[in-house]
Amino acid sequence: MKKLAIAMGGGAAMALVAVATHPSPAPAQEVKPIAADAIDPSVMHVQVILDHLGFSPGVIDGRRGMSLTAALKGFQEARGLPVTGEPDSATLKALYPYRGWRPTVRAVIDQKTVDGPYTNPLPKDPPEQAKLPRLGYRDAMEALGERFHTTPAVIAALNPAGTQIKVGQVLVVPNSLPTSRAYPDVFPSDWKATLNSLNVDARQPKGEKIVVDKSDSVLRVLDKQGKLVAQFQATMGSQYDPLPLGTWKIYGADYNPQFHYNPALFWDADKNDRKAMLPPGPNGPVGVIWIDLSKPHYGIHGTPNPETIGRAESHGCIRLTNWDVARLSLMVKPGTQAVFQE
Incomplete structure (x- = not known):
């Protein structure tokens, strides 16, 4: 893959906005580690751009696989390019105007993100789940993974110095930041909060x-x-x-x-x-x-x-x-x- 990525970790830091779901903090779940060198910045840059353009690569993880291949095929079809599923020269040329969507950004952890609230432990059996007030995220890392369209393991790999969640901590995360959060007023407030928490862009094409x-x-x-x-x-x-x-x-x-x-x-x-x-x-x-x-x-x-x-x-x-x-x-x-x- 040709080099598309810009240096990881750059850019202005952003504050996180959390959605309260439970009254107290929870212990972190175990995160299965992956090696930092398993993440290719160039691949992550392509994933981030495709994610912004609506051709979802699934989990943004800086690695090639079936989801990225499918996303590339969709983008190529939409742009009238040869459908190869590969980041070939024609595809990289078509992606080049969007290089300003950098592969990563820095996120500053706030108090709400630390506090949650979270649902931990989270039982697997439906009869036990039915007893809970909410089936929320287990911990802050899981919430951050969904917010930045990735997994806790990828966030951990992007931050080899450590990911102990605390107020003021700066984390490097995939750049899934939307261009607009102006969600329609007809939506209930809790749904707008969900869209915001998942970094869903308010600007979307209309499907027939x-x-x-x-x-x-x-x-x-x-x-x-x-x-x-x-x-x-x-x-x-x-x-x-x-x-x-x-x-x-x-x-x-x-x-x-x-x-x-x-x-x-x-x-x-x-x-x-x-x-x-x-x-x-x-x-x-x-x-x-x-x-x-x-x-x-x-x-x-x-x-x-x-x-x-x-x-x-x-x-x-x-x-x-x-x-x-x-x-x-x-x-x-x-x-x-x-x-x-x-």
């Missing part, structure tokens, strides 16, 4: 149709002219709950939703489980939003495990990272056509 393609595990957003304007890596279906092929419509969205857990609808549920209403939160089964479809029991939603997108199975629904599905919600509206194909 979405196409979910099983062959390459992506969700495409098309405008009125049929032009590809955004693309997201997605998890869709399994051998037990296949993707429901056909043409559907988006009915609406449930922001920061509760989740009605019905074990009868899940092939892998514990036979002793009973129905339960799970509280909202980014670590809930459907993440921060449920986009309802005309196909009963099916929707497009977030996930508590962004690193698994495109690499795992679902119960038939379409699963995106929390930040990607939140962004998608700004592109579509009730009545938007949804085509599911192989």
Whole structure:
């Protein structure tokens, strides 16, 4: 890959804004380390630019893989370039005007980020989760990972001097900062706070149709002219709950939703489980939003495990990272056509 990255860690520091969800701090979860030299600044720069342009590389981690390949293919298709999935010379030339989106920025930790509040411990079993007031982040590092479209392990690798979260600490993080936070006034305040916490840009293209393609595990957003304007890596279906092929419509969205857990609808549920209403939160089964479809029991939603997108199975629904599905919600509206194909 040709050199696109600018020196990591530069730029003005920014203050973080936290969303309170629980009354007390929580201990940090264990972060599986990765080597700092495993992160390629040039790859991260390309990922950051694609993320800003709406061709999501999934988790921004400075490493090449299937999600970056898919994002590059989407960008190349949208720009009329040869679709290679590689950062070739034509693609780098098309990305060059956006080099001002530097690969990393510095973030200053504030008191709210330290305090949370957080949900720790976070039980795995739905009946136990139902007893909690919220399925929030386990700790500040997990919240920071989602905010900057990455993982705690990547943040730790970008900060080899240490990531002990304390007020005033400066961390190097991927540059997912939006160009605007002017979210529509029609949104409830808690949803605007969620968009803000996930660094979702308020400026988004309008989609006329979405196409979910099983062959390459992506969700495409098309405008009125049929032009590809955004693309997201997605998890869709399994051998037990296949993707429901056909043409559907988006009915609406449930922001920061509760989740009605019905074990009868899940092939892998514990036979002793009973129905339960799970509280909202980014670590809930459907993440921060449920986009309802005309196909009963099916929707497009977030996930508590962004690193698994495109690499795992679902119960038939379409699963995106929390930040990607939140962004998608700004592109579509009730009545938007949804085509599911192989």
